[in-house]
Amino acid sequence: MVVRVRDGATVQEIHEAIARAHPGLAVLLIACRLAVNGAFVPTDRAVTRDDELALIGLVSGG
Amino acid sequence: MSVHAVILDGPLPPDDGSPEDAGAGARLRFEGIVRPIEDGREILALNYQTYDPMATEMLRQLAGEMLQLHGLTGIRVEHSRGRVPVGACSFRVTIAAPHRGPALEAMAEFIDRLKRDVPIWKRPIWAG
Numbered sequence: 001m002v003v004r005v006r007d008g009a010t011v012q013e014i015h016e017a018i019a020r021a022h023p024g025l026a027v028l029l030i031a032c033r034l035a036v037n038g039a040f041v042p043t044d045r046a047v048t049r050d051d052e053l054a055l056i057g058l059v060s061g062g
Numbered sequence: 063m064s065v066h067a068v069i070l071d072g073p074l075p076p077d078d079g080s081p082e083d084a085g086a087g088a089r090l091r092f093e094g095i096v097r098p099i100e101d102g103r104e105i106l107a108l109n110y111q112t113y114d115p116m117a118t119e120m121l122r123q124l125a126g127e128m129l130q131l132h133g134l135t136g137i138r139v140e141h142s143r144g145r146v147p148v149g150a151c152s153f154r155v156t157i158a159a160p161h162r163g164p165a166l167e168a169m170a171e172f173i174d175r176l177k178r179d180v181p182i183w184k185r186p187i188w189a190g
Contacts, residue, residue: 035113035116035181038115038116038119039116039119039120040179054113054116054181056113056181059177059178059179059180059181059182059183060177060182060183060184061110061112061117061141061153061176061177061180061181061182061183061184062094062141062153062173062176062177062180062182
């Protein structure tokens with residue numbers, strides 16, 4: 001998945017960019033969170049070029 | 063006080079250890095077993111996918127949080143990755159605590175939060 005955002009974009013901005021780029025996923029995205037470098041972070045956290053992002057949907061472990 | 067959390071390939075082996083329980087008056091074990099029916103249909107197994115190392119690290123952090131929050135003497139967590147057949151164990155939590163109240167509370171909270179947050183997914187492998 002590729003989306004373009006400004007330098008220093010926050011997790012929230014990236015989430016919104018994904019929703020705009022993939023409107024068919026809008027309903028699913030409501031239940032998704034972005035993990036940065038293997039951890040959930042506050043949505044106002046700015047992301048750098050070296051960060052690894054993962055879009056985590058509804059989980060079903062346990 | 064000990065925290066142990068691990069993700070293993072396939073069904074979990076028989077329980078081979080208890081968490082540190084020096085001073086414990088209660089030891090509690092939960093095992094998640096793969097049921098034969100999912101959504102009203104028969105299955106052969108569940109296939110678990112994990113996003114690692116995040117899943118393992120979250121299990122470890124969550125277990126440590128329960129240890130501190132509930133005053134446990136130890137907590138041990140194991141979860142499967144990959145195929146686990148019906149009847150086999152895919153998830154195990156063992157808790158030791160001075161008293162049963164905190165042990166029961168920690169067990170319930172740990173499982174609730176794992177099911178809400180930890181990046182592990184299961185997919186049924188249908189029969190027939």
